[in-house]
Amino acid sequence: MLPVDHSGARALVGYRSTMSQGEGGECTLSVEPRHLNRMGVLHGGFVSMLLDNSCGVAVRNALGNPDAALVTATLTVNFIAGARGGRVTATGHVTGGGHSLKFAEAKLHDQDGRLLATAIATFKIIRK
16 A cells, blocks of 8 residues: 555544555544544544545546546535544545546445445546
8 A cells, every 4th residue: 555645634634545556545534533523423524535535546546646636526425324433444446537537436434344425526637
């Protein structure tokens, strides 16, 4: 696994992004009280961030460039269950696309393998 993402968002939130030797991307977070909403579960904004990030890492992995410039054009998240603590992992993979757009999906699981959320996303590749 190759660690990626040295962004300010990563530093602020505390997640870790990695890309594997094959295709795909992963984003993990050790859930702390600062990540919880007022109901005591992982905030939906963080859930969305993890899913979005794992999809973006998967796209950069598929492009063969961990530093490729891209932006999220669409992100649809389905919330299934909540996490109150522990470690959560979002795993993304590319499902299609062409030269300028890529499509990806991701799933977020808790440390026990319970499905917490899913997402589909579209990314615009920025060509320099």
